Amino acid sequence: MSTSAPLDAASRDRLYCDILNRELVCALGCTEPIAVAYAAALARETLGAEPTHLKVDCSGNIIKNVKSVTVPNSGGMHGIEAAALLGAVGGDASSALEVLESVGERDLARTQELLAADACEVSLAEGVPNLYIRVVATAGGHAAEVVIAEHHTNVVLRALDGVAQEGSVAAAQGCMDAADASHEQDVALTLDGIMEFARTGDIDAAREALERQIRLNSAISEEGLTNPWGAQVGKTLLASRYDDVACRARARAAAGSDARMNGCSMPVVIVCGSGNQGITACMPVVEYAHKFGVSHEGLLRALALSNLVAVHVKSYIGALSAFCGVVCAACGAGAAITWMAGGTPEQVGATVVNTLGNVGGIVCDGAKSSCAAKISAAVDAAILGHNMAMMGRSFRAGEGLVQETVEETIASMGYVGRVGMHPTDVEILNVMIGKTRV
The missing domain is CATH 3.30.1330 (60s Ribosomal Protein L30; Chain: A;)
Structure with a gap:
């Protein structure tokens, strides 16, 4: 949980835009x-x-x-x-x-x-x-x-x-x-600060990066829905319930991963060092913005919130671990969906808690076709978390890793991902490379 002194609005806006510009870069x-x-x-x-x-x-x-x-x-x-x-x-x-x-x-x-x-x-x-x-x-x-x-x-x-x-x-x-400076920036993030930035902050310095994320990640998502990449998780989802916005949100996120995990040469905009996370933090937000009739400016602000929440949650875990990072990105997407739906700060926080309480701890066993399915599962959990929060329902402190506040819950889940799951990470690798036979 951050103990940094509160920032004035101008300093906060510069810091948060700097984080977005640092994180939202192109990768092939x-x-x-x-x-x-x-x-x-x-x-x-x-x-x-x-x-x-x-x-x-x-x-x-x-x-x-x-x-x-x-x-x-x-x-x-x-x-x-x-x-x-x-x-x-x-x-x-x-x-x-x-x-x-x-x-x-x-x-x-x-x-x-x-x-x-x-x-x-x-x-x-x-x-x-x-x-x-x-x-x-x-x-x-x-x-x-x-x-x-x-x-x-x-x-x-x-x-x-x-x-x-x-x-x-x-x-x-x-x-x-x-x-080191990047770590210090991430420590300065809080969910309350992120929401206030999304609501009233000056996002102009990060506007180009956010626009590029929408453009490039939407394009590779469409490619994954159009052509038979990998296990075709996105296409499978879309064929089942096209008229369901929740299904479309999962499909559009998964489809981008279908394509990029299987050699598609189209670039994506990443977050937390990952294209899959960049797609997960983006595409469900785009889909729900259409459903809610949110303006383009509103979409950009919601997307800023989604990315920053993803960075905030992931900062406790580290760059690579046995904890599947798309869960962090799904927390961001769910928070942004609740925010666009007019949810209170408490409901946005509950969405994050509900998501972590559900799918926190999905293991990462390497980049591959099934990443698209894990994206679908994480986004589904985020949407359930959003629906619960909007109905005033949330997992309670003392239930598993859920703590008294959302910040404490993020920190506890991060500790388990970084420290508790380290032995799991070693054993996953041993099985994958044949060192351990099961």
């Missing part, structure tokens, strides 16, 4: 394989030549989230080796999380050659942050090293032949300082 495909490709592209750029060999050390959560997902623009390839080699061969490091946007057929063919030659070695890095990627690229007797930690684009080391590149140490310190 699942952010974990993209982060691997970005690190490899930076390593090649540092090396100054195409590597003959890559060594990639990753945290368990990176391995878990890259194992089964399709690498975008790869022609259907999967896995860390494919992501790293494609990034090293044809990635544009200057494009960060859109690093693979410009790869072509020649790059795909060369990547396949290197995969066949076992040119990439992957190992599990232990005793590192949950989000950790180290790439060592070698060629011509030289070696380049790049390390990303804590956040998907947070480069903490870039070196050639063991010597940090000019300015890279300062740049790494700057990245760590920025990471």
Whole structure:
């Protein structure tokens, strides 16, 4: 629970817009394989030549989230080796999380050659942050090293032949300082502050990012509803009850994940470092805004609320864990739906509590097709939480992890996700990589 001193309105508005602009960035495909490709592209750029060999050390959560997902623009390839080699061969490091946007057929063919030659070695890095990627690229007797930690684009080391590149140490310190500053920003968030910002705040500084989130995430959602991507969770939902707004909200969120988890090359706007969370925080809000007849300005403000609530809930858990992050995003979407429906602050808070009390603790077993189904389940719980709250119903303090206040409930659920579920995270990875047989 935040203990920061209250901010004046102008300072709060600047802070909250800064958080939105930091979080709502574009990414092409699942952010974990993209982060691997970005690190490899930076390593090649540092090396100054195409590597003959890559060594990639990753945290368990990176391995878990890259194992089964399709690498975008790869022609259907999967896995860390494919992501790293494609990034090293044809990635544009200057494009960060859109690093693979410009790869072509020649790059795909060369990547396949290197995969066949076992040119990439992957190992599990232990005793590192949950989000950790180290790439060592070698060629011509030289070696380049790049390390990303804590956040998907947070480069903490870039070196050639063991010597940090000019300015890279300062740049790494700057990245760590920025990471610390981001954490301090997130700690300053409160549900009451977020609601007041959505109601009266100056959102102009974040308007472009919010507009882009609506535009890009709506487009990939439509793609997932139009074409047969993955398990087609969104299409399945929409075929069952098209006239039901709750079903449409779940379908539109799930469909975006159907597409992006299975290699769709369309960009998305992420939140909390995740495209799935960016879609979950956005599409149900868009759908309910239509139902309620909310103005476009009202939609933007509701979307700001949704994203900030997602960031607030997720900040207690951390970047990657065994706790499925779409639950955090669904809390944001549910809160925004209640807010658009004219709910009181107490009802908005109850929506968050009801959502966490229902689906808090859904496990993350990596990025893959079933993420779309988990999105559907989380959004369904958020909509139930909204309906309960609007009828004056809520789970009570002392029931499970529910505490006296919404902030205490968010913190308690976050503690379980960050600390309590850490052993679960380890065992999920062991089962996935075959280390544990069940």
